[in-house]
Amino acid sequence: MNLKIAVLPGDGIGPEVILQAKKALYAIAEVYNHEFVFEDALMGAVAIDKTGSPLPEQTLNLCLNTDAVLLGAIGDPKYDNNPNAKVRPEQGLLKLRKELGLFANIRPIKPYKALIEASPLKREIIEGADFTIFRELTGGAYFGAKTLNEEGTHASDLCEYSEEEITRIAHLAFKSAQKRRKKLTMVDKANVLETSRLWRKVVQKVSENYPDVKLDFLFVDNAAMQLILNPKQFDVILTENLFGDILSDEASVITGSIGLLPSVSLGEKNALFEPIHGSYPQAKGKNIANPIASILAAALLLEHFGLTKEAHVVYKAVEKAIEYKVVTVDLKPDSKFGTNEVGEFISNFI
Amino acid sequence: MNLKIAVLPGDGIGPEVILQAKKALYAIAEVYNHEFVFEDALMGAVAIDKTGSPLPEQTLNLCLNTDAVLLGAIGDPKYDNNPNAKVRPEQGLLKLRKELGLFANIRPIKPYKALIEASPLKREIIEGADFTIFRELTGGAYFGAKTLNEEGTHASDLCEYSEEEITRIAHLAFKSAQKRRKKLTMVDKANVLETSRLWRKVVQKVSENYPDVKLDFLFVDNAAMQLILNPKQFDVILTENLFGDILSDEASVITGSIGLLPSVSLGEKNALFEPIHGSYPQAKGKNIANPIASILAAALLLEHFGLTKEAHVVYKAVEKAIEYKVVTVDLKPDSKFGTNEVGEFISNFI
Ligand SMILES: CC(C)[C@H](C(=O)O)[C@@H](O)C(=O)O
Ligand SMILES: CC(C)[C@H](C(=O)O)[C@@H](O)C(=O)O
Numbered sequence: 001m002n003l004k005i006a007v008l009p010g011d012g013i014g015p016e017v018i019l020q021a022k023k024a025l026y027a028i029a030e031v032y033n034h035e036f037v038f039e040d041a042l043m044g045a046v047a048i049d050k051t052g053s054p055l056p057e058q059t060l061n062l063c064l065n066t067d068a069v070l071l072g073a074i075g076d077p078k079y080d081n082n083p084n085a086k087v088r089p090e091q092g093l094l095k096l097r098k099e100l101g102l103f104a105n106i107r108p109i110k111p112y113k114a115l116i117e118a119s120p121l122k123r124e125i126i127e128g129a130d131f132t133i134f135r136e137l138t139g140g141a142y143f144g145a146k147t148l149n150e151e152g153t154h155a156s157d158l159c160e161y162s163e164e165e166i167t168r169i170a171h172l173a174f175k176s177a178q179k180r181r182k183k184l185t186m187v188d189k190a191n192v193l194e195t196s197r198l199w200r201k202v203v204q205k206v207s208e209n210y211p212d213v214k215l216d217f218l219f220v221d222n223a224a225m226q227l228i229l230n231p232k233q234f235d236v237i238l239t240e241n242l243f244g245d246i247l248s249d250e251a252s253v254i255t256g257s258i259g260l261l262p263s264v265s266l267g268e269k270n271a272l273f274e275p276i277h278g279s280y281p282q283a284k285g286k287n288i289a290n291p292i293a294s295i296l297a298a299a300l301l302l303e304h305f306g307l308t309k310e311a312h313v314v315y316k317a318v319e320k321a322i323e324y325k326v327v328t329v330d331l332k333p334d335s336k337f338g339t340n341e342v343g344e345f346i347s348n349f350i
Numbered sequence: 351m352n353l354k355i356a357v358l359p360g361d362g363i364g365p366e367v368i369l370q371a372k373k374a375l376y377a378i379a380e381v382y383n384h385e386f387v388f389e390d391a392l393m394g395a396v397a398i399d400k401t402g403s404p405l406p407e408q409t410l411n412l413c414l415n416t417d418a419v420l421l422g423a424i425g426d427p428k429y430d431n432n433p434n435a436k437v438r439p440e441q442g443l444l445k446l447r448k449e450l451g452l453f454a455n456i457r458p459i460k461p462y463k464a465l466i467e468a469s470p471l472k473r474e475i476i477e478g479a480d481f482t483i484f485r486e487l488t489g490g491a492y493f494g495a496k497t498l499n500e501e502g503t504h505a506s507d508l509c510e511y512s513e514e515e516i517t518r519i520a521h522l523a524f525k526s527a528q529k530r531r532k533k534l535t536m537v538d539k540a541n542v543l544e545t546s547r548l549w550r551k552v553v554q555k556v557s558e559n560y561p562d563v564k565l566d567f568l569f570v571d572n573a574a575m576q577l578i579l580n581p582k583q584f585d586v587i588l589t590e591n592l593f594g595d596i597l598s599d600e601a602s603v604i605t606g607s608i609g610l611l612p613s614v615s616l617g618e619k620n621a622l623f624e625p626i627h628g629s630y631p632q633a634k635g636k637n638i639a640n641p642i643a644s645i646l647a648a649a650l651l652l653e654h655f656g657l658t659k660e661a662h663v664v665y666k667a668v669e670k671a672i673e674y675k676v677v678t679v680d681l682k683p684d685s686k687f688g689t690n691e692v693g694e695f696i697s698n699f700i
Binding site: 088 | 429430472514540544571574580598603
C-alpha cells in the first residue's frame, strides 16, 4: 500500500515521540512491502515562533491532501500563563480539527495485563475493563462565540450543538457498540444544560436504528465517579467535546499512564492520529517521554487503512516491550530505558 | 444557642437521610442545651407534584428568613428522561442557590482511616490526602442564557463570568488555604475558554493579597487525571461551577463512598448544608441509604455557627460508627445495618 502521511511533530516532547512512531512505520513498510511517504510540517507553538501562525496555510494544505495526519503534541506554558496572548498553539489544533472536519475523537481504554499494577486503581477494579470513548470534536464550547468586554472584566463562551452534529457521531458510536458488547452510555448534564437535553433527544432518536444496542444515560458528574468506581460497566461512551476532553484524560488512569494511549480523530474524508498526552514541556529533550502512545497511534493508522495484520504486529511489539519492562520511567521509576531505547526495541521487534 | 433551621428533605432518599441528620442535631441540642427549631418545606420533584413549582414561594421565604438551610437531595428520573419537560426539580435548587446568593460551594475531601480499603484507589495513593474544593455556584453555564430553536434542532448554553463573581470566591479560597497548607490550585481550561482566561487573570490578581499562598494552575482535563494519580498534591482547589460539579463528585471516590461527603454552600448572609450525593431514587424507602453525609452536613452546620465542640462530637460519633462497622451496605456489602440503625447509633453516641 502507498500512503502519504503528514507529520506534525509539534511542541515539547512531540518531536521525540513522533520520531519513534515513524521508526515503527518504517519498519512495517520494510517488512510488509508498503510505501509510506512522510512529510513534516509545522503546527503549534513551534509554528507561531517560525511563522506567526499556529497553523500555517502550507500545513493545512498538506493535511488536506494526504491520506492521514500523524500528530505529536502541541502547547507551551508561555502561552498558558499569559491570559492576554492573542495567538495560541491550541488555536492551530482546533482550526485543523475544524478544517479537516474531524468530528469524532475515538479513544480506546484497556489496561495491559503486565501493567495492571501501574494503575492507582486496585486490580479488581480495572482488570477486564475495556471501553471506548467517542468524543464530539468540532462543536460545543470549543468553537462557540467567545466574548471579553473592553475593560476585561466580563467573559463568555457559547456552547452550541445542532441535531446534525450529534446525529453523525451518534451513528459512529452505535456502530462501534454493535461490534462490541452492544451497550452505549450517553454522558451529559441534561438536568441543567439545554445542549445536553438536545443530545439526549437526538441520541434517543438515532438509537431506534440500533435496537440491539442498549442505551443508557449518565450525568457527567456521576460518570466522572463511575469511571473510577466501576469502569467495567462501560462499553461505548458517547459525549460532547468538553466532557469528552475531561473524561478521556480521567479514564487514562485506568491504564496506569497517559503515555500509553492513542486516539484517532475522524472526519468524512480525513483522519488524524495522535497520542492523547500533551506536550509535556518539562520533559522535552530529556529522552524520558513515553513513545508508546505515539507508536500505538501509528498502529491505529495502520488499522484505519485495513492493515490489520501490520497493526497487530505493532501491538505485539508494544506488549513485548511492556512484558520485558523495556519502558520509560513513568511506568517503571528506576527504568534505564529512554524514549529512544523503547522506540528502538519496538521497531526492532517488528 | 438558638437556631432556626429550614429543612428541605427533597426527593428520593432525601427525607430518610435528613431525618437522621435531624436526630443528631436534636441529640446535640439536648446534651449542650441549645434550641434548634426545624421547619420543613417542599423543594424538588415533591414540590412540583404538590404545588407545580420546584421551589414554592413559601419555601424560598422560609429559607431567606432562617439561620441555615439543611437540604436532603433532589431529582427524579421521570424528568431526566423527558427532554421536553418544562419544569424540573433541579430548577428549584438552582433558583434557591441564586436567590440566597450561595456563590461558594465547599467540599472537604479526606479519607477515613477505617475506610481506606473501601476506596477503589490504592492505599498508598489516598492515605494522607486532605483537600478542599471551592466550587463557584451561582455563575457559569448553569445560569447563562439557554436557547432551543423552534424546530428543536439547535440548542445553546452560555457560560458567563464577571471579575466580581470570581474575586469573591477567590478570596474565600485563599483565606482557607492560608489556614491549611498554603497551596491553591486553580483549575480551568484557559487554553480554550475565554471565561477560563478571565478566571486565571482575576485569580492571579487576587493572589497578590496572599503572598504566603502558593498558586498554581491546572487544565481541567489534567486535573481530572491528577485527582486520581496523586490526590495528595492538592490543598485547596478553586474552580468554576461545572468543572467543580464534575471534579467534586470524582474526588468522592477517594473516600470510598459518595455517601460520606457533605458540603456547605455559602453566601453573604445565608448558608446551606447538604450531602453531596443525589436523590438515589432506586434506594428510596429501602432503609439502605447512607445517612452519614447528611449527618456530617449537620456537623458542618454546627461548625459554621461556631459550635466547634459540638461539631467535633458528631465527627467522633461518625468515626465510631465507621470503626465499629455500624455502616450501610455501600461501605460493607454484607452489612445488617440500615439508614435508621446507623443514624440511631450515631445520635445515641452523642
Ligand atoms: C490541547 C487541547 C486544546 C486539547 C483539547 O482540549 O481538545 C487536548 O486537551 C486534547 O484533548 O486533545
Ligand atoms: C442536582 C444538580 C443540579 C446539582 C448540580 O449539578 O449542581 C448536583 O449535581 C450538585 O452537585 O449539587
